[in-house]
Amino acid sequence: MKTVELSKAYNPKDFEDAVYESWKKNELFKPEDTDNGKPPFVIVIPPPNVTGVLHMGHGLNNSLQDILIRFYRMMGNPTLWLPGTDHAGIATQNVVDRQLKAKGIDRHEIGRERFLEETWKVKENHHTIIKSQLEKIGASCDWSRERFTLDEGLSKAVREVFVSLYEKGLIYKGNYLVNWCSSCGTALADDEVEHREVPAKLYKVHYPYADGSGFIEIATTRPETMLGDTAVAVNPEDDRYKGLVGKKVILPIADREIPIIADSYVSMEFGTGMVKITPAHDPNDYEIAERHNLPKINILNPDGTLNNDVPEKYRNMDVVSARKRIVEELESLGLFIGSEKHTHQVGHCYRCNTVIEPYLSDQWFVRMKSMADKALKALEDDDIRFYPKRWENTYIHWLKNIRDWCISRQLWWGHRIPVWYCRDCGETIVSREEVTQCSKCGSSNLHQEEDVLDTWFSSWLWPFSTLGWPEETEDLKEFFPTTTLVTGYDIIFFWVARMIMASLEFMDQVPFRDIYITGLVRDKQGQKMSKSLGNGIDPLDVVDKYGADAMKFTLCFLSNQGQDVLIDMNTFNLGSKFANKIWNAARYILMNLEGRELLSKEELKLNDFDNWIYHQLNEAAGKVEESIKLYKFNIAGQAVYEYFWNDFCDWYLELTKGSLQGEDVDEKNRAITVLLDILQKSLRLLHPFVPFISEEIYQKMPNTEGFLITADYPAWNESCQNKVLAENMAAFQDVIKAVRTLRSEFTIQPEKKVPVGIRMNTSFNAKDFFLKHQAQIKKFMRAEPLSVGFEIKDISGSVPAPGLGYEAFVYIRDMIDIPSEIQKLKKEYDKLAKQLAGVEKKLANEKFLKNAPEEVIEKENGKKREFSERIEKVKKYLADLKK
């Protein structure tokens, strides 16, 4: 074989892009046709908003998805990760609006069609960016199946769902109070409103009786809405006001007469116990108005200014200014009593942060109750599982309190509602196809509903619409339902619950079995990463500085199930160092190939250390499989880290150095054959966590073919287990460590060789192992000479290191500081004495002996023997040293 040269330093930029290209070119992200009977493993990506760029949350999310996908791909399941993007109605429209505004253009000037052209351009741009970002971080998704929530197929699915729900009576149109964002100029769904506590004032105002007999006192936080008042309400149980119900008061400024009514909603304790009722601008007041048949006066324009139903001087004034002016006017009228500080929750638009106004308008709604019930049952029946489980509560709570979903948006960017109105006869036509003729009067004088649908109305179909529904496609048959959804807890309502409802409604199945809810990525102070705080980390910066593998591995390693991940740029050093270690271990092996020959399986004889490392590899693979199946990414990451670094690099590679650098050609060939095999299997083990570097090295190895990405995972195999060997090896490591500790403690230079004697008990389990591998022990301890046996003639001049079943004597007494060694031994003695006392106390306890399981008692007995043995030795050493 020829030596393969790797660059001295690990430099991910040298190969990451090229490796990704080669995977793509060879179509390795597509599901493989296998006939091994394994079920498909399918993930549909949570589609990123096509307006944005990827942030660290996506970095985490997609890294974990990629790990799952790569793991199952290597396990032999037909594996599909379906990518795509979301048109993000409001967010995208706002971006384009802002761009136009910067050019001094209002979208209404250029009209709907031209505006949409502009928006598609923005979409194309951002889509390119997002796709390349996903590629950069190594996402192995099947780009040939990529979808967009506004593409032709998904639009068809959206129409089908809308019409079908309409036909089932689950969609209706009506004039209701909705959440209105005056800045975005559209209605929002309830969960698109973010409630935040804001400081405000509670104003107290007099309304005069119509008969001039005095005043009542009401309390309000929103005096400007009084212009839309149609009543004043008190609690029917309130003795103070019982006599007033039915009387009339004059609404100041508006100069209208309104009644005093009784409704149990009103709290007697809060404010004055008298509430002004503004049905068109407060959800509670709306309810009261419905109960009492009160008129509803809308006083706002869609842009949030006061409309023509208020006195002239207030028209076109914004709400905040109007509030100020109303208070001033009330003051001048002598009707203003005062105000006090009052903090309360105010709804804000989740897209633009504008204060949300309850606003009366014609909107389309979906009746959710029946679908929610099915979704609740799916959880009850264990058809879906949340990881971690606690998110079930959030899901259940929301579904149990579900309200109808306002799906119409007064936007241009989105799926236009498939409803046509006849201008001649007023007929409403809801149709899957484009309508040109009125179905009732035959007129062609029709116009389509101007509104578009909520973005989530397309997203909630994602798991099946992306697979071709409503067509009965092969993909749909093969890959639906999907397996796992990986997403953040912030969209459990928006998206997760709704997908489950839509799937149950239209596919009669849940859309996925497992829901893995990731934590949030935060900075080291625990703050959410955000643009405004400027504390965000761009995944591309991480890739640029450390490489995609370093990012993926670090996030995996830190990702304790569902807990938030606190990071800064420095954190990624963890993964970077690991990748560097992998690189250099491979480099070392590959630089030793010159002139060597691979042995065939038949000629190859494995030694104890080879068998040990195979055992460790197998154990690690077992841990990975077990933990990935439970979505415990950190444990899986830890298992491969420990295997590769601690077992493979620190021990195995060191143990083989003698063979590799010795004179024996046969042994050299043997060693390199095993090393290459172990390396190759280690790369398989590592691949899901560090795909680029593992593939790059794999490609350069002489004993590999094809691509690592589709190679077999080294699945756990019982026959690879070798527990006795593992125990022997642990003792081997212990004795070496003990001597090293002594050397280090007295700063004996590494190159200095010291005589060592190991005296074993005849009952010592690893005695044969020690005798057999004396040469390695000697080398690792830097001992000269070393004697291993059951007797040692002379221990004078030595410092002892106690082990279990043996004692090691290091002849360095002339080199050490005896008092400090005595100190150390005393400390150890105290510790052992304490431990022994604890164990003895336990073993003397009858209740313990009666109640504890057999193996625990046996373990305690073992501990007692161990501590006793050690303490005896330490005692002896102390006595000896003091001489």
Added chain:
RNA sequence: GGGCGGUUAACUCAGCGGGAGAGUGCUACCUUCACACGGUAGAAGUCAGCAGUUCAAAUCUGCUACUGCCCACCA
């Protein structure tokens, strides 16, 4: 007002009924021919507090204290 998390080594976090762990940082020694993004060794913790269950509690239960998040119409 309800609900859910978190509190373990200087920092970031594992462990969640039977001997306190990792990574980073720190200390000492080592530039030995894979790697100084390294090696070998070391120091470092009344596992937030109190009470309970148990033979046994960082781990289970209850309460308290901070701390974070979600939900909820009190004008």
